[in-house]
Amino acid sequence: MIQKRVGAYSVLLLFFVSNLCALELKQDSLSLKFSGYLGFENGQVVHGRYRDKYVDHCWIGNTIGNFTLNVRLGDHLALVSTLEGRWWLTNFPPEAISNKKMGLENYAEFYLSQAQGIFSLLNREKISLDLSFGIIPFKYNPEARNLGEYLFRSMCYPGIIWNHFDFAQDRLTGIRMNLMYQSAIGRFSTDAFFLTERKIRPFNDMSIAAILDYKVPFINLGVGTELYRVIPVKGKYTTPHDPTNQYVSGSDTAYYTFSGTKLMAHLTIDPLFFLRDKRAGKILGEGGKVYGEMDMLGIKNYPENGTTGGNNYYGYDTLKDKTIWMCGINIPVPFLFDVCAFELEYYGMKYPNSYINVFEDGLPLPGNPWLDTLNTPDLPANAYTVGNNVKWSLYVKKNVYRNFYIVGQMARDHQRWVIPVAQWDKQSDWEELSLRPNHYVWNLKAEIKF
Numbered sequence: 001m002i003q004k005r006v007g008a009y010s011v012l013l014l015f016f017v018s019n020l021c022a023l024e025l026k027q028d029s030l031s032l033k034f035s036g037y038l039g040f041e042n043g044q045v046v047h048g049r050y051r052d053k054y055v056d057h058c059w060i061g062n063t064i065g066n067f068t069l070n071v072r073l074g075d076h077l078a079l080v081s082t083l084e085g086r087w088w089l090t091n092f093p094p095e096a097i098s099n100k101k102m103g104l105e106n107y108a109e110f111y112l113s114q115a116q117g118i119f120s121l122l123n124r125e126k127i128s129l130d131l132s133f134g135i136i137p138f139k140y141n142p143e144a145r146n147l148g149e150y151l152f153r154s155m156c157y158p159g160i161i162w163n164h165f166d167f168a169q170d171r172l173t174g175i176r177m178n179l180m181y182q183s184a185i186g187r188f189s190t191d192a193f194f195l196t197e198r199k200i201r202p203f204n205d206m207s208i209a210a211i212l213d214y215k216v217p218f219i220n221l222g223v224g225t226e227l228y229r230v231i232p233v234k235g236k237y238t239t240p241h242d243p244t245n246q247y248v249s250g251s252d253t254a255y256y257t258f259s260g261t262k263l264m265a266h267l268t269i270d271p272l273f274f275l276r277d278k279r280a281g282k283i284l285g286e287g288g289k290v291y292g293e294m295d296m297l298g299i300k301n302y303p304e305n306g307t308t309g310g311n312n313y314y315g316y317d318t319l320k321d322k323t324i325w326m327c328g329i330n331i332p333v334p335f336l337f338d339v340c341a342f343e344l345e346y347y348g349m350k351y352p353n354s355y356i357n358v359f360e361d362g363l364p365l366p367g368n369p370w371l372d373t374l375n376t377p378d379l380p381a382n383a384y385t386v387g388n389n390v391k392w393s394l395y396v397k398k399n400v401y402r403n404f405y406i407v408g409q410m411a412r413d414h415q416r417w418v419i420p421v422a423q424w425d426k427q428s429d430w431e432e433l434s435l436r437p438n439h440y441v442w443n444l445k446a447e448i449k450f
């Protein structure tokens with residue numbers, strides 16, 4: 001009942017504010033611009049898993065909103081901050097928990113999703129140079145709608161990756177330098193980053209990254225690298241000297257580490273580029289674009305330690321098992337959708353996409369599967385090496401009226417259960433909810449931007 005009322009009120013509010021636009025105030029060299037966002041999400045885990053149980057037709061939901069203040073001080077300095085809030089029900093699958101009241105609780109949280117200062121060092125007709133610092137939302141592959149964007153949405157050892165519904169980007173903490181140059185043969189853009197880790201332990205390790213992007217009307221090519229945790233704050237946390245974390249290399253004993261080197265390349269081809277500025281282009285929306293991405297999470301190989309008392313039975317031994325391949329196409333659906341993107345992904349990782357050992361013990365070791373193949377006869381023995389390697393996603397978006405949008409997605413991706421902080425010890429589940437080939441989730445959202 002509560003969720004139905006919130007849904008009705010949210011829809012009414014969306015239509016009420018659909019006539020609003022961003023408010024901007026100016027006086028001399030000072031400019032204030034206010035903007036915001038409100039989204040009401042509902043969805044369902046049609047088939048999936050939670051801890052050691054399979055679940056079917058479990059409803060999930062989320063109400064989210066934010067408010068952004070953009071302050072410009074003259075021609076060279078801008079301060080941008082976004083305060084975001086979220087309200088949701090836990091919706092733990094009742095068949096998978098002992099305390100049924102857990103599924104009736106609701107939670108709210110507020111956080112800064114953006115807080116950056118932007119200093120314009122150079123701003124001319126064909127060239128610009130900006131320096132940003134703080135919490136920086138960043139997206140390098142403009143066509144990726146769900147899968148991909150793993151240069152920053154990932155770890156190295158173990159090679160954990162994340163997806164979130166309708167948020168195919170990441171929030172970086174640190175410093176960004178952007179150089180953009182528009183020439184006669186296309187647009188060149190270079191980003192350099194000095195980042196500090198604030199999302200997952202070991203915290204505060206520092207990383208260095210760089211991305212080079214080239215764009216002309218019919219093609220967009222980007223390459224990048226990240227020296228992940230290249231500057232540890234405390235070496236004993238980044239490379240733990242724990243007995244379960246050691247391996248044998250020749251006659252020497254060594255230890256796994258969180259540090260590593262990531263590589264990325266993405267490509268977009270637009271065969272209908274000549275129609276984009278014409279009436280037919282408005283009808284096509286983003287349809288016709290073909291794109292892809294490759295991410296290599298670690299270029300150094302490590303042997304297994306399962307034969308010496310550890311749980312890393314496969315090791316981090318081959319590049320092909322650490323490489324993610326994604327391809328997608330934006331299908332033209334005139335008048336019905338502005339965006340209709342279908343994406344496929346292959347990731348040869350042999351162990352669960354779980355960070356339980358990282359979070360609980362601070363070790364760069366693969367997670368143990370909640371679904372034990374010995375205790376769950378209906379789980380294939382190769383569930384993590386065959387059935388879980390291929391992911392897919394279908395994403396659609398439609399601008400219904402002015403600033404009012406409808407977004408939908410059906411996917412077998414890397415979404416996880418949203419576990420409130422208060423329930424981590426009791427209900428924690430660190431693995432993605434889609435394991436077997438028939439597992440998938442659908443999400444639907446009404447949103448307004450002003």
